Amino acid sequence: MVNVIGLGYIGLPTALMLASHGVEVVGTDYNETLVQTLNRGQTTFSEDGLEQLFAQALAGGIRFTTEYRSTEVYIVSVPTPYDKDSKRIDPCYVVGAVEKVLSICPENAVIVIESTVSPGTIDRYVRPLCGGKKIHLVHAPERIIPGNMVYELEHNSRTIGADDPAIGLRIKELYSSFCKGDIVVTDIKTAEMTKVIENTYRAVNIAFANELAKLCHYEGMNVDEIIRICNMHPRVNILSPGPGVGGHCIPVDPWFLVGDYPQHTPLITQSMKINEEMPDFVFERICKLMEAHGISDFSEVGLYGLTYKEDVDDIRESPTLQLLERHPEAFHVYDPMVCGGLVANQDTDFANFLQHSRLLVVMVGHSHLKTCTEELEGKVIFDTRHALKGMDVYRI
Ligand code: SAJ
Numbered sequence: 001m002v003n004v005i006g007l008g009y010i011g012l013p014t015a016l017m018l019a020s021h022g023v024e025v026v027g028t029d030y031n032e033t034l035v036q037t038l039n040r041g042q043t044t045f046s047e048d049g050l051e052q053l054f055a056q057a058l059a060g061g062i063r064f065t066t067e068y069r070s071t072e073v074y075i076v077s078v079p080t081p082y083d084k085d086s087k088r089i090d091p092c093y094v095v096g097a098v099e100k101v102l103s104i105c106p107e108n109a110v111i112v113i114e115s116t117v118s119p120g121t122i123d124r125y126v127r128p129l130c131g132g133k134k135i136h137l138v139h140a141p142e143r144i145i146p147g148n149m150v151y152e153l154e155h156n157s158r159t160i161g162a163d164d165p166a167i168g169l170r171i172k173e174l175y176s177s178f179c180k181g182d183i184v185v186t187d188i189k190t191a192e193m194t195k196v197i198e199n200t201y202r203a204v205n206i207a208f209a210n211e212l213a214k215l216c217h218y219e220g221m222n223v224d225e226i227i228r229i230c231n232m233h234p235r236v237n238i239l240s241p242g243p244g245v246g247g248h249c250i251p252v253d254p255w256f257l258v259g260d261y262p263q264h265t266p267l268i269t270q271s272m273k274i275n276e277e278m279p280d281f282v283f284e285r286i287c288k289l290m291e292a293h294g295i296s297d298f299s300e301v302g303l304y305g306l307t308y309k310e311d312v313d314d315i316r317e318s319p320t321l322q323l324l325e326r327h328p329e330a331f332h333v334y335d336p337m338v339c340g341g342l343v344a345n346q347d348t349d350f351a352n353f354l355q356h357s358r359l360l361v362v363m364v365g366h367s368h369l370k371t372c373t374e375e376l377e378g379k380v381i382f383d384t385r386h387a388l389k390g391m392d393v394y395r396i
Pocket of ligand 1: 244
């Protein structure tokens with residue numbers, strides 16, 4: 001039996017995937033409401049294919065509880081925030097979960113940490129918890145992208161870091177029950193480093209696109225067209241600029257490296273700053289557009305999109321929330337994926353929202369917006385996501 005600890009965005013799909021592929025699984029989370037919801041047969045967030053996977057996992061006998069179970073294999077999938085001042089990882093959730101596992105697990109149990117951790121975290125914070133107890137530690141970082149999680153869980157390659165290669169192979173076999181991608185077995189610190197580097201690579205590349213957007217705006221040039229042409233080069237692949245970087249990974253994980261290796265990470269530090277400044281750049285552009293179009297009241301400006309990216313319902317660290325936190329003006333806000341009451345002046349009716357928005361700012365390019373282009377006629381539009389292709393809009 002596998003006890004999956006933490007039933008959030010990563011733990012839940014992983015537990016469901018294992019259970020629907022013949023593995024006996026108990027999912028544990030300390031959040032009683034979440035466990036009750038799952039036990040009522042409801043999923044806790046939306047993702048393509050999640051409902052179907054949930055039904056298959058229930059048929060496979062998955063159970064949900066707030067209790068930790070005594071078993072031979074644990075998968076720990078809990079959040080790893082960072083300390084905003086020191087930029088270092090805050091391992092409190094991982095440490096708390098492992099302590100509870102250790103209090104009930106038998107000798108020789110395998111504890112797999114799926115949560116993203118900075119290189120050396122398992123040696124520094126987890127290994128000492130084991131004391132004299134014979135435990136096998138493994139790091140198997142996830143790689144799935146919100147918006148396409150179920151597909152990627154099955155098809156992406158993976159990394160497994162273990163002290164003992166035989167244990168690494170045993171855990172590789174467990175993940176192979178559902179994972180069709182290659183699974184590399186390595187040591188724990190290498191696995192820790194690869195995961196953080198993958199997300200850092202993306203953060204740095206997004207920062208490059210954001211810097212280009214600023215430069216092209218200064219020069220009055222179309223960054224979209226420039227990126228399109230550059231990307232025709234066989235060895236160039238520039239990402240898309242946007243209003244900032246959100247989610248629980250790309251704006252967080254690179255800071256772990258900056259926190260631990262400040263002398264060796266000037267490029268990463270600068271990239272993170274560039275991404276963090278984007279909501280302010282968007283705000284400045286909004287102010288200039290208001291002035292140019294004779295709009296003096298922020299209540300006539302509508303921000304479309306509250307989530308951290310398109311077609312997900314996840315709002316963590318979202319650029320819109322970053323903008324509103326730093327500039328708490330009376331903007332109207334609308335997001336088809338998010339229920340009302342989250343921020344001030346949030347409209348739940350799109351028509352009502354549009355009525356308020358003389359200037360419409362596209363903060364997220366949800367598919368919904370692309371089906372409503374006729375309703376946008378006559379609006380001044382600032383599209384920070386290059387979502388409204390072929391329309392006469394201001395672009396980032
Ligand atoms: N973004 C841009 N421009 C781009 C791409 C993204 O501004 O060209 C923005 C998005 O709008 C969003 C943020 O960056 O605000 C992050 O989105 P994302 O789609 O780049 O990544 P996440 O956070 O949804 O998922 C990432 C993935 N990592 C990589 O692609 C290297 C995923 O594979 C990881 O599993 C996930 O982090 C994680 O959990 O670590």
